[in-house]
Amino acid sequence: MSAPLLETIHLSHLPPSMPVHVALYRDVQNAPYLRQQLMSANAEFEYAFIDASTVISRTHLLSAVFRAVNDYMNGRLKSRNVHSEMVFSLSPATNIAESFRKFGITDSTKDLLVVKLSVTPEITHDSVAAHLGQNVEGTPVPFDDETLSKISDIAKIKKAYKLGALNTTPPNQANGTQDNGMRRLELSVLGAIALRGAT
Amino acid sequence: MQLITQGAEAHLYKTTYLSPSTPAALKIRPTKPYRHPILDRRLTRARVLQEARCLVRLVREGVNVPAVLAVDWDINNTNNNHSGAGGDVGEGVRGNGAWILMEWIEGCVVRVVIQRWERYIKSRSAAVKLQDNEIEEEEKKVKGLLRRVGAAVGALHKAGVVHGDLTTSNLILRGAEEPAAEGDGEGVSPDMQGEVVLIDFGLASQSIQDEDRAVDLYVLERAFGSTHPRTEPLFGEVLEGYRASYRGSGSVLKRLEDVRMRGRKRSMIG
Numbered sequence: 001m002s003a004p005l006l007e008t009i010h011l012s013h014l015p016p017s018m019p020v021h022v023a024l025y026r027d028v029q030n031a032p033y034l035r036q037q038l039m040s041a042n043a044e045f046e047y048a049f050i051d052a053s054t055v056i057s058r059t060h061l062l063s064a065v066f067r068a069v070n071d072y073m074n075g076r077l078k079s080r081n082v083h084s085e086m087v088f089s090l091s092p093a094t095n096i097a098e099s100f101r102k103f104g105i106t107d108s109t110k111d112l113l114v115v116k117l118s119v120t121p122e123i124t125h126d127s128v129a130a131h132l133g134q135n136v137e138g139t140p141v142p143f144d145d146e147t148l149s150k151i152s153d154i155a156k157i158k159k160a161y162k163l164g165a166l167n168t169t170p171p172n173q174a175n176g177t178q179d180n181g182m183r184r185l186e187l188s189v190l191g192a193i194a195l196r197g198a199t
Numbered sequence: 200m201q202l203i204t205q206g207a208e209a210h211l212y213k214t215t216y217l218s219p220s221t222p223a224a225l226k227i228r229p230t231k232p233y234r235h236p237i238l239d240r241r242l243t244r245a246r247v248l249q250e251a252r253c254l255v256r257l258v259r260e261g262v263n264v265p266a267v268l269a270v271d272w273d274i275n276n277t278n279n280n281h282s283g284a285g286g287d288v289g290e291g292v293r294g295n296g297a298w299i300l301m302e303w304i305e306g307c308v309v310r311v312v313i314q315r316w317e318r319y320i321k322s323r324s325a326a327v328k329l330q331d332n333e334i335e336e337e338e339k340k341v342k343g344l345l346r347r348v349g350a351a352v353g354a355l356h357k358a359g360v361v362h363g364d365l366t367t368s369n370l371i372l373r374g375a376e377e378p379a380a381e382g383d384g385e386g387v388s389p390d391m392q393g394e395v396v397l398i399d400f401g402l403a404s405q406s407i408q409d410e411d412r413a414v415d416l417y418v419l420e421r422a423f424g425s426t427h428p429r430t431e432p433l434f435g436e437v438l439e440g441y442r443a444s445y446r447g448s449g450s451v452l453k454r455l456e457d458v459r460m461r462g463r464k465r466s467m468i469g
Contacts, residue, residue, distance in 0.1 A: 074271075191254070195252065
């Protein structure tokens with residue numbers, strides 16, 4: 001197993017003592033094992049395991065993380081812990097089980113995003129990197145927009161966010177228009193994440 | 200965080216989203232201590248959500264508005280409660296207000312662009328006798344901007360939203376340079392390229408009625424008349440831009456004539 005390319009990020013407006021650690025893997029071999037650890041609520045494996053094909057960009061993922069951590073700090077979690085809440089936060093709907101099925105790791109997941117919040121000072125970049133290095137069988141790749149764009153399944157994302165009508169690839173159009181379409185899709189998705197559960 | 204402006208209901212700050220390199224606008228609606236706690240929470244929440252819903256819908260429809268990045272419609276009293284569970288506050292407890300974090304739009308409000316233009320024309324015509332073709336060129340430029348304003352309002356209405364408070368201060372010309380200091384950029388005709396972006400949806404609502412749409416235009420027309428007296432004769436360009444922007448604009452413009460006759464309020468009876 002190779003050393004993960006674990007990125008540690010300090011998000012604006014969150015306490016500096018609570019950085020977020022994110023790693024992206026391709027070609028993951030042991031998804032069923034990882035999912036099993038989640039199902040059995042193994043405390044060692046308290047991570048957000050996300051199917052990377054459902055994520056458009058860094059901003060998309062980090063928005064869901066931001067929402068989950070903000071809800072965590074305000075004592076408003078709807079799911080078991082802040083990490084499951086990150087998966088749930090990706091979803092525009094309020095059904096938790098469904099959000100896991102759509103955005104979480106499945107047995108057939110090949111491209112995997114792993115997120116961990118430093119909820120206690122013992123959780124550091126090194127401790128997370130070491131644990132992931134031992135347990136995730138996959139190829140670590142950088143967590144950037146270019147890599148994500150190769151992984152994301154736009155049709156699946158549109159369906160999950162009910163944005164099917166949104167035109168992201170107008171035929172016979174210049175490339176600039178296509179980028180605009182993707183930008184619009186991303187911003188619409190951010191809005192859906194922000195407004196989830198609003199009544 | 201830098202305070203940009205403050206209204207009766209909300210404070211607007213410039214801050215960042217996720218990373219320090221992404222600027223964002225934070226609109227905070229603080230709790231109003233003179234209101235009953237239950238009413239206060241409900242009103243604050245309803246208004247923030249109304250604004251956010253309109254914006255999200257408009258982004259989806261491709262209208263030029265700031266995107267919603269994050270919303271908190273009920274900031275908790277017991278903050279930093281890391282227990283993660285059972286933090287729900289009871290109905291009767293006073294909330295701590297609400298906020299919306301929005302995409303930052305870089306540019307200059309249309310009000311300032313037009314005012315600078317009016318000053319430019321005034322100073323030019325005082326200094327030298329303006330040639331007819333120069334006046335024509337300058338007017339063409341403003342007319343183009345006004346048509347784009349009309350088209351932006353049309354796109355908004357087409358998407359099923361009315362703004363509720365259209366003024367030239369609630370329109371941003373994207374990319375236009377803000378005058379750094381008083382009197383800066385004086386003596387040059389301001390740049391009027393760029394997209395027109397609608398902002399401040401604090402009074403917006405979802406409606407497709409001619410009446411509501413016409414009132415939107417009427418409010419803009421009145422605001423325009425009082426803010427830009429020199430440019431008022433060109434307001435017709437806004438309406439032309441509006442007319443061309445979607446089907447159904449014709450009946451709204453017809454309704455606008457009725458609204459002009461009686462004012463913004465439909466019925467004064469009772």
